[in-house]
Amino acid sequence: MKPPTKTPVSDYLAQLVGQSVNAIDTPGLVIDLDAMKRNLGRMAEFARKHDVRWRPHAKTHKSVQLAKLQMQAGAVGICVQKTAEAEVMVDGGVYNIYISNEVVASPKLARVAALAHRIAAENGQLSIAVDSAEGVNRLAQAMNEARSQAAAGAVVDVFVEIDVGQGRCGVPPGKAAIALVHEIRKHPALRFAGLQAYHGKAQHLRSAQQRRDAIAIVADDVIYTRRVIEAEGVPVDLVTGAGTGSMVCEAASGVFGELQPGSFLFMDADYAQNERDPAQPQFEHALFVKTQVISSRDDHAVCDAGHKSHAIDSGLPLVRAFDSECELEYFNGGDEHGILRPAGGSRRVPAIGRMLWLIPGHCDPTVNLYDFMIGVAGGLRKGTVERIIRVDARGAAT
Ligand SMILES: Cc1ncc(COP(=O)(O)O)c(C=O)c1O
Numbered sequence: 001m002k003p004p005t006k007t008p009v010s011d012y013l014a015q016l017v018g019q020s021v022n023a024i025d026t027p028g029l030v031i032d033l034d035a036m037k038r039n040l041g042r043m044a045e046f047a048r049k050h051d052v053r054w055r056p057h058a059k060t061h062k063s064v065q066l067a068k069l070q071m072q073a074g075a076v077g078i079c080v081q082k083t084a085e086a087e088v089m090v091d092g093g094v095y096n097i098y099i100s101n102e103v104v105a106s107p108k109l110a111r112v113a114a115l116a117h118r119i120a121a122e123n124g125q126l127s128i129a130v131d132s133a134e135g136v137n138r139l140a141q142a143m144n145e146a147r148s149q150a151a152a153g154a155v156v157d158v159f160v161e162i163d164v165g166q167g168r169c170g171v172p173p174g175k176a177a178i179a180l181v182h183e184i185r186k187h188p189a190l191r192f193a194g195l196q197a198y199h200g201k202a203q204h205l206r207s208a209q210q211r212r213d214a215i216a217i218v219a220d221d222v223i224y225t226r227r228v229i230e231a232e233g234v235p236v237d238l239v240t241g242a243g244t245g246s247m248v249c250e251a252a253s254g255v256f257g258e259l260q261p262g263s264f265l266f267m268d269a270d271y272a273q274n275e276r277d278p279a280q281p282q283f284e285h286a287l288f289v290k291t292q293v294i295s296s297r298d299d300h301a302v303c304d305a306g307h308k309s310h311a312i313d314s315g316l317p318l319v320r321a322f323d324s325e326c327e328l329e330y331f332n333g334g335d336e337h338g339i340l341r342p343a344g345g346s347r348r349v350p351a352i353g354r355m356l357w358l359i360p361g362h363c364d365p366t367v368n369l370y371d372f373m374i375g376v377a378g379g380l381r382k383g384t385v386e387r388i389i390r391v392d393a394r395g396a397a398t
Contacts, residue, residue, distance in 0.1 A: 052257060208278075306334050375389050
């Protein structure tokens, strides 16, 4: 199935390339490319040092271009959360994809099976998570139907998801996984590839010790589950999981062979509130909403970026003014407005027309609000627009 037709690059965006950062209209989603590349380099170095694979989550950027950049930097492939995201990535030429989520609807599974064959034809690999026998059987049925039409039969790698504290998808750690492993192994189009153990809630525990404690329990759950599966004579080749907040703990556990962080690429305001584990690479904010002041009074200013410009599910954005005398706090002003008040002892209210940079509370849903990201090289104050990056999988929700 073809993804919906994409919005063409407008004349405005096309003409921006090569121009000063000052030419970017507001509100606009901007990537500080230098900071993003440093984040990428630090992630690659971290994975090398700890001898783990990394498979960054593309739900963060939804961009084929950035997925390819991550793979050039050493990522084994990407994670996606949705079948439609996987389709967009395959259309763009990304052929090592893990759908780190349960897919159970038959029409979607037919698309998953079609993708598995397209990817296999490119010598790539499609993987998927499961947490029910029903899900396994539906996937197997879709694969069998696709196989009967294909010249060569593709095989999907299947990870059994265990619930290690998130309270979302996954079977309980331990014996419940065994039945699923046996179910998977009944089907020639499926290969049991290992376990998914992702603890989303642990990512945002504020102290490093809290995260270490949470992931120590995760590691115990994984070890126990792996032991009961291997006692049945079935090897568990790979354990995959982790996000930006906790990945140092999974990497140090010796249990995880693959890390799935996504947010490290852009680093949102929410993650900035985590106490940094000394072992954690120093990731920088790299995604910004450029905004400008449209109204100014004695005690506050108003900017043109409200919550249609950035997601607020993880809190309001931080404001970067690049001026030590102008510190500002952002308050919700509705869909199209942000209220800015002096903060941190500063009394200066920015004047009309002043450009400011917001660090979104949560990057992933912010990116999903835009068709394009504007990549700036040379810094946000004096840099130049280097390229326009399409949010290819914007709205790819099915
Ligand atoms: C299964 C899974 N893996 C990895 C991630 C990446 O987490 P983060 O963006 O916090 O690094 C997520 C995020 O929600 C996820 O759901």
